[in-house]
């Protein structure tokens with residue numbers, strides 16, 4: 054497995070630098086005009102009127118005897134000043150408005166979208182003419198007039214970028230880590246929103262310079278006698294035939310800047326060099342890379358660079374650097390935990406104060422709007438997770454595993470309607486997680502469960518911010534967990550966490566960027582981030598699905614080890630029963646949005662009741678099977694939703710189907726200690742083997 058991959062995107066090539074040179078030259082000339090100009094651009098000398106280019110006046114003089122070269126250089130300064138002011142104001146306003154609207158969604162987003170549409174649809178030059186017509190010419194009014202339409206594209210770009218990120222696992226993970234909206238917007242959404250805006254700005258420079266020249270050409274821009282290219286053009290127009298040096302140089306300068314700006318913008322957009330630009334512009338980004346890329350602890354043993362997993366330090370080592378988290382006080386309020394809770398008495402939660410349930414979910418349903426009405430994708434799901442226990446939620450793709458597990462934590466699309474109850478033990482009391490309005494649900498990560506829950510998602514590349522180092526991610530989690538201090542102290546805890554999850558060379562890994570690590574290493578980083586707050590519950594959503602079996606096994610061992618060392622409970626979402634049997638204590642099997650069977654691992658694997666569970670188990674390839682043995686597959690397609698059938702959703706695929714299955718939703722029955730199954734068939738019948746035997750190629 055590779056440990057270091059190539060950086061994505063096109064590197065800053067010589068061609069890009071070449072394309073940037075004219076614009077840099079324009080900026081430099083504008084800045085240095087007072088030094089470079091041979092004469093005062095406004096000083097008139099009628100005796101030297103309309104002199105052609107000569108050694109004394111390299112670009113000749115105009116009808117008032119003013120040095121044309123000086124006026125050209127000062128013209129660049131005027132255009133640069135206005136362009137810089139317009140870009141600064143419009144980009145700041147546009148990016149902030151677009152980012153906030155994209156993050157908030159709902160009404161603010163719709164209002165901003167309409168404003169942007171209106172601003173973009175108005176002809177910019179007419180707006181500028183109207184503003185200057187009312188307020189009069191002048192640099193200040195010119196800037197205002199241009200900003201009035203220039204902000205809108207930035208807002209549109211930023212809004213689209215942020216709207217795409219709004220529901221991303223990366224933000225979900227941040228919310229769970231306790232990052233507030235201001236931090237999420239400022240630190241995690243503005244930079245990615247700014248990147249495409251910077252690319253757009255490189256094209257916008259040309260548009261603004263052209264706009265300034267056009268307005269000055271019309272006598273509405275920078276007032277004379279200040280030098281400006283558009284004004285030089287209009288002044289030189291009557292002399293086009295007799296004094297070519299008056300109109301051509303400013304005309305060529307305007308064309309060159311517009312052309313260069315368009316070319317550079319095209320290049321940046323196509324080459325996608327946005328991350329590089331951001332790395333140069335944002336001082337918080339560390340560009341240092343580890344001298345030697347960290348080796349992959351999860352690579353197969355025969356890989357040349359594969360080190361063995363480092364010995365795990367004990368939790369004592371971790372907690373030695375950590376601030377002790379109060380278990381009886383609410384971190385937000387400082388009040389005793391119970392007083393900060395919703396006041397639920399223990400009896401009403403389904404958790405008796407004597408038992409060790411950490412999370413108790415009852416009658417949970419989730420619906421999304423579809424065809425004008427709510428469409429349930431999870432129905433009436435109930436499960437418990439006890440301290441130190443690993444609950445595996447299994448089922449085919451689309452069965453509702455992720456939805457049923459993430460719903461209590463407010464990690465679903467805001468369009469989801471969640472009903473039922475999910476009670477999390479918080480200190481000595483309990484906290485109801487369901488029932489918050491959608492806008493609060495998004496901030497539940499901070500207030501709802503106080504960092505007692507960590508989450509590991511399947512797609513580590515989507516979770517980790519590509520322009521931040523691994524160390525920055527873990528540092529932030531450490532600080533959010535209240536375990537940070539001075540920079541060096543925070544980094545020490547970060548490195549300890551990286552070591553705890555089996556990453557060798559923690560200091561080097563902390564300096565690496567996500568794309569420099571292998572998939573297995575990135576999952577370890579996610580686990581480090583998730584356990585930074587010493588959560589009591591870790592939710593792992595298909596944490597090993599994208600990894601090869603060797604790496605998968607190592608990560609599963611890591612999770613089991615962490616559960617033992619940190620005494621965490623865990624919910625493991627997986628479609629792979631082979632994975633589940635490695636580490637689960639209890640299993641809940643989901644089909645079409647419902648739990649069809651649940652119980653201790655030994656009962657589910659040794660004595661499955663539901664034909665669907667039986668089918669899943671039969672489909673697991675056995676390592677001890679003789680070569681050429683055909684394994685079984687389940688016929689038919691996975692169920693679509695809990696309400697799409699009047700009776701049992703599995704009936705159409707079930708080998709034990711009875712007439713009642715078509716009309717009655719099966720009621721769960723208890724079969725043994727904590728073993729329940731929802732199947733309508735008479736229990737005196739044995740479940741026939743589900744499905745058909747298939748060869749390794751599936752036939």
Ligand SMILES: Nc1ncnc2c1ncn2[C@@H]1O[C@H](COP(=O)(O)OP(=O)(O)OP(=O)(O)O)[C@@H](O)[C@H]1O
Pocket residue numbers: 421430448449450451452453454455456457466628693
């Ligand atoms: N934002 C959404 N809008 C509408 N429907 C959704 C949304 N998210 C999920 N669903 C639907 O909810 C159902 C359950 O999805 P979920 O992701 O929970 O299944 P899963 O068992 O975890 O599948 P997988 O293993 O593929 O992740 C699916 O039918 C899915 O299409």
